[in-house]
Amino acid sequence: MTMVVAPEAEVPVLPYGFAKRFGVVITGNDDAAIHVGLRKGDDPRVLAEVRRLVGRPLAVEIVEAPSFDRLLSGNYALGGFTGGAIDSGDELGLLVDNIPSADDLLDTQDDAPIIRLINGLIAEAARQNVSDIHIEPYETALIVRMRADGQLTERHRLPANVAGMVVSRIKVMARLDIAERRLPQDGRIGLTLGGKSLDVRVSTLPSRAGERVVLRLLDKENAGIDLDALGMPAAIDRVFRNALAEPNGIVLVTGPTGSGKTTTLYAGLRLLNDGSRNILTVEDPVEYAVDGIGQTQVNPKVGLSFATGLRAILRQDPDTVMVGEIRDSETAEIAIQASLTGHLVLSSVHTNDAAGAITRLRDMGIEPFLLASTLRAVVAQRLVRRLCRDCAVPHPATAAEAALIGIAEAAIIWSAAGCPACSNSGYRGRLGVFEAIRITDEIRRLILDGGDESAIMAQAFAGAPALSGAARALVIAGVTTAEESVRVMRSGGDA
Numbered sequence: 066m067t068m069v070v071a072p073e074a075e076v077p078v079l080p081y082g083f084a085k086r087f088g089v090v091i092t093g094n095d096d097a098a099i100h101v102g103l104r105k106g107d108d109p110r111v112l113a114e115v116r117r118l119v120g121r122p123l124a125v126e127i128v129e130a131p132s133f134d135r136l137l138s139g140n141y142a143l144g145g146f147t148g149g150a151i152d153s154g155d156e157l158g159l160l161v162d163n164i165p166s167a168d169d170l171l172d173t174q175d176d177a178p179i180i181r182l183i184n185g186l187i188a189e190a191a192r193q194n195v196s197d198i199h200i201e202p203y204e205t206a207l208i209v210r211m212r213a214d215g216q217l218t219e220r221h222r223l224p225a226n227v228a229g230m231v232v233s234r235i236k237v238m239a240r241l242d243i244a245e246r247r248l249p250q251d252g253r254i255g256l257t258l259g260g261k262s263l264d265v266r267v268s269t270l271p272s273r274a275g276e277r278v279v280l281r282l283l284d285k286e287n288a289g290i291d292l293d294a295l296g297m298p299a300a301i302d303r304v305f306r307n308a309l310a311e312p313n314g315i316v317l318v319t320g321p322t323g324s325g326k327t328t329t330l331y332a333g334l335r336l337l338n339d340g341s342r343n344i345l346t347v348e349d350p351v352e353y354a355v356d357g358i359g360q361t362q363v364n365p366k367v368g369l370s371f372a373t374g375l376r377a378i379l380r381q382d383p384d385t386v387m388v389g390e391i392r393d394s395e396t397a398e399i400a401i402q403a404s405l406t407g408h409l410v411l412s413s414v415h416t417n418d419a420a421g422a423i424t425r426l427r428d429m430g431i432e433p434f435l436l437a438s439t440l441r442a443v444v445a446q447r448l449v450r451r452l453c454r455d456c457a458v459p460h461p462a463t464a465a466e467a468a469l470i471g472i473a474e475a476a477i478i479w480s481a482a483g484c485p486a487c488s489n490s491g492y493r494g495r496l497g498v499f500e501a502i503r504i505t506d507e508i509r510r511l512i513l514d515g516g517d518e519s520a521i522m523a524q525a526f527a528g529a530p531a532l533s534g535a536a537r538a539l540v541i542a543g544v545t546t547a548e549e550s551v552r553v554m555r556s557g558g559d560a
Contacts, residue, residue, distance in 0.1 A: 074425065079115065087111040091119075098124040104133040126242055145177045168192065179227070179234050180270055186221075187265065189280055191258050196323075197282070200235070202275035214372050214450045215323060225304045228275045235278055236495035239267040246477065247271055250349075254280075283352055292332045301444065301501040301531060308503070309333050315400060315410045317391075320423040323327035324447050327352055330387055333411055334358060337385050345381055347374035348389035363389075371396045381404055388412040394429040404439040418526065418532060419445040419502040420518040427515075437509040443502045445532060448495040448522050449545045451477055453487035455541065466547045470537050479543040491546075498530045498553065531553040 084090045088104030089111050101115060101123050108124075115408050116123055126137065174323060190211055197212040207228040209221040223231075236243045239252030254265040266281040292302060308316045316333070319327045338344055338357045349363040349371070359381070361374050371388055372395040378386055379399075391397050391412050404410045416422045420441045426436055457479045467474040481491020500527040502508065511521050522531065530538065536550040 075558065079118070084137060088133060089115055090133065091115075092126075092136060092554065096123040096346045100124045100126070102126050102128045102133060102136050105129050110478055111394065123518075147280035164259055173245075179230050180190075183231065185281070187263075187280070188258060189220075189261070190280075191261075191263060194494070196283060198280040200228075200231060200278040201230075202277065204234055204274050206524050207231065214490070215448060216450075216493055217488070225274075232269070232276045232278055235267060235280070236269065239265075241267070241269065246276055264353075266352075266395075279431040290328060292334055293330060295332055296496050297499050298535070299386040301499045303334065304338070304442050304501040304503045308416075309336060309409070309411075311405055311409060311441050313407045313409055313439075315412065317422050317438050318411075318413045318417045318439050319443060319549075320446045321415065321417075327389070327445065329444065329446065330411055330413060331355070334385070334387060342384040343382055344385045344387070345378045345383045346387040346389070347371055347378060349385070366393060372399055373404065375399045377407070383408060385409045385411070390414065391426070391429075394431075397429045397431055398424055399455065401435050401439055405435070409507075410495070416445075418518075418522070419500050420444040420521040421445075423512060423521060425516055427512075433513050433515060437504075440504045440512075442504060445500045447498045447532060447536070449489075449498055449536065449549050449553050450492035450540060451494045452481060452543065452545055453484065453491055453493045455486045456484035456491060458482050461542070462547065469551050470540055470547050472541060476541070478540055478547055480546055494550070496539075496544065498532055498535045500526070500530070500535060538545075 071408070079089065079091060083208065087310070088107030091099060092104045093100035098121050099121050101112065103109060103112065103125055105127050112123060112125060120305045123349065147459045160165050186198060186209060189195075192336050193211070193213055195211040195213045195214075197217075199208075199210040199212070199217070200212065201208045202225065204225060206225050207223040208219060209223070211218050212218075233243050235254075236252070237537070241250045250267075251271045252267045254267060256263045256265060261284070264283040266283060268279045270277045270279075286358050292306065295302075297305065305316075308314070318329050334344060334346070334355065338355065340357065343359075344357070344363070345359040347361045347363060351360045354360065361369075361378070363369050363371055363374055371390065371392060375386070375388055375396060376399060378542045380557050386400075386403055386408050388396060388400055388410065391400060391414050400412060414422045414425055418424050420443075421441070422445070423436065426440075427433060440530065458481075459479050460479050461475040462472060464474050464479045466472075472478070478484045483489035483491045487493045502521070503513075506522050508521060511524060526534075533554055536545075536554055539545045539549050
């Protein structure tokens with residue numbers, strides 16, 4: 066058995082399989098001893114082997130099984146070491162460099178290097194909070210790109226002739242048809258990473274040089290996020306909570322793809338999921354499984370669309386209904402009728418801002434009087450990257466920056482520099498930028514009178530910041546950069 070040493074903290078790390086099997090994990094290091102957690106009930110004789118491996122005295126603490134599991138997850142999943150169903154002690158860079166050719170794999174009938182490579186890619190992605198892994202075959206290479214904090218970057222380049230083996234192995238893991246290469250396929254992989262449950266959504270697409278694969282990583286713990294963790298400003302949080310407290314009506318969350326709408330909707334459902342309500346959803350796809358909520362996934366192949374799913378849900382005696390997205394007039398009409406018959410309906414639409422959601426529903430053919438009587442609140446959001454506090458650099462705003470975001474020239478703002486802590490990106494994590502429209506009597510009158518977006522916005526945001534104002538406040542506070550603020554606003558058409 067070999068032992069890994071984490072260079073940053075100089076703390077030795079036992080192999081994951083050994084730590085999990087024998088119930089022992091190294092938790093720290095000081096001048097006197099190596100600190101070790103031993104799972105309650107496990108054989109203490111394993112400590113002799115650990116002492117032999119580390120070559121230093123041990124300070125042992127007996128920990129209960131749940132605490133041990135958290136330590137195991139933290140040390141191996143969050144600390145950068147892989148385990149569980151993904152149990153690879155190999156350095157990913159070495160795996161990529163030493164991957165054999167497809168001919169080698171066929172000769173040996175050994176796909177272990179490919180398995181270790183895929184496990185290593187997923188482990189690296191989970192460690193770095195990557196949301197998507199793109200595996201893209203070209204004539205000259207198999208390129209692996211990853212999306213972290215909304216930005217897609219190339220991470221690895223492999224020989225082109227291993228593309229078929231990599232894709233086939235992923236399809237086997239996702240229980241897809243490996244013989245079908247002409248049609249797109251969708252599947253899922255359930256994994257455990259150091260005791261941390263991970264759902265991987267798999268999508269394949271035929272292309273000129275082979276099948277492209279996108280892996281969407283879904284951390285099951287995110288389904289448990291509550292409203293307090295979203296970081297909404299107090300005024301917007303109050304609008305959203307008050308709307309969720311209504312017995313009926315429609316609550317909308319809007320924004321472009323990847324802006325966190327689903328997370329916000331799940332946070333709202335979590336608030337309502339107290340056991341006293343029948344909560345049902347229809348989604349495409351079901352991203353997180355939540356106990357206590359009935360979740361249905363649309364399936365166009367058998368005719369189960371949002372509209373048909375919503376009709377069926379309304380026969381299940383629901384109190385609260387979530388529709389993943391209102392895409393067409395049929396779904397919008399059923400959602401309106403559901404709210405009129407005493408149900409609270411949560412949903413999302415793809416518009417640039419909160420006022421745009423109102424006009425979008427009008428454009429779908431919803432009568433203004435129905436919209437005015439059923440709509441309770443609209444929340445619009447974006448995600449901006451948060452500056453890395455270890456390397457952010459203050460500087461006076463240039464004339465161009467001041468003009469872009471509407472601040473005084475020479476005001477102190479911060480820019481991204483890049484350091485090892487943030488993988489030289491200058492950013493670590495993302496946070497939400499929100500605006501909300503509470504449907505007051507004045508807004509209802511504007512909707513009834515056919516008021517346009519500008520009139521609704523002027524009324525709704527007379528005393529509160531819109532998205533652009535909220536983004537500007539984050540720049541002034543040193544939370545994000547002017548470039549990031551402008552990028553996000555422009556991506557939604559709100560520059």
